[in-house]
Amino acid sequence: MDKSILDKINRFTRRKLGEDEVYVFDIVLCDNDIDRDCERFSDGALETLKDSFIGKTGIFDHDAAAANQNARIFDAELITDSSRSTKNGEPYKYLKASAYMVRTENNKDLIAEIDGGIKKEVSISCSAAKRICSVCGNDKAVTSCDHVKGKTYGGKLCHTVLDDITDAYEWSFVAVPAQVNAGVTKKYSEADTVRAQAAADVKAADEELRRDIRRLAYFAGGREAxxxxxLSAANLNTQQLIAMRKSFEAKCGKGRAEVQLESTDKSEESTSDFSMR
Incomplete structure (x- = not known):
């Protein structure tokens, strides 16, 4: 074993370990291809993960119990495989890490399973602050959009690009990972969840404003109005929608006595479109 490898390992040990005391193996943590969840890491995210996973522990099935700790990453590199392309046509990149275990009587079976290809698939747990729609570029943690992961738009598969990695937690041996080539388990921080909920609340409020505008416009000028x-309200932001609703409220307030309903059949037809709240 090269001395430089032992030097990297011994950065994490209380005493210097010898070559015969450690078992070293390489793992592919993740890549930039679209995974089973229709998500992928950006190149920037992979660069951040490369540094973030140095020193991170390996466990089983993302069960963060101390007894599950079995290995630790001591080195990592981002590799570009020019002979392969991702599903969206980009050069294939993957994050390869080197991990070590201390050879003990208790883990000799695990070492045998790794060597025999039984314990192979891994996934990582990390936090991504940005979740970018591949179609429109919206950050779904801030602004939602109508594009659906897994559907095709303009001949391209819609997916979410994970970016702005804020933390890396651990990596695990798993049976069925999300990524085909390595496996990834994404976990988002509480702040990410709050931002996503806030964005959903804003969208719901805007839709309520649009319904109010349509209802008021009907009473002010009929179905054509x-x-x-x-149509006018479809692309307005919240402040613009509020201003538009106030404008129609003022029109209805001034001319309410003169507002005439259309003929009976049209008014009945409109009942399903406009519900008083």
Whole structure:
């Protein structure tokens, strides 16, 4: 074993270990290809993960019990395989790590399973602050969009690009990973969840404003006015929608006595479109 490898390992030990005391193996942690969850890491995310996983412990099935610790990463590198392309046509890149275990009587069976290819698939646990839609570029942690992961738009598969890695937690031996070539388990921080919920709340509030605008426009000018108002409100932000609703509220307030409903059949038809709240 090269001395430089032992030097890297011994950065994490209380005493210097010898070559015969350690078992070293390489693992592919993750890559930039679209995985089973229709997500992939950006190149920047992989660069961050390369540094973040140095010193991280290996466990089983993401069970963060101390008794499950079995190995530790001491080195990592990002490799580009020019002979392969990802599903979205980019050069294939993967994060390869080197890990070590201390040889003991208790882990000799695990070492045999690794050598025999039984314990092979791994996944990582990390936090991604940005989740970018591959179609429109919206950060779904901030602004939602109508594009659906797994569907095709313009001949390209819609997926989420994980970016801005804020933390790396651990890596695990698993049976069925999310990534085909390595396996990835993504975990998002509490702050990410709060941002996503806030974005969902804003979207719901905007849709409520649009319904109010259509209803008020109908009472102010009939179905044609309601249709025009709906088109105008489709791409407005929250502040613009509020201003538009106030404008129609003022029109209805001034001319409420003169507002006439359309003929009976049209008013009945409109009942399902406009519900008073």
């Amino acid at each position: 309601a249709d025009i108002a709906s």
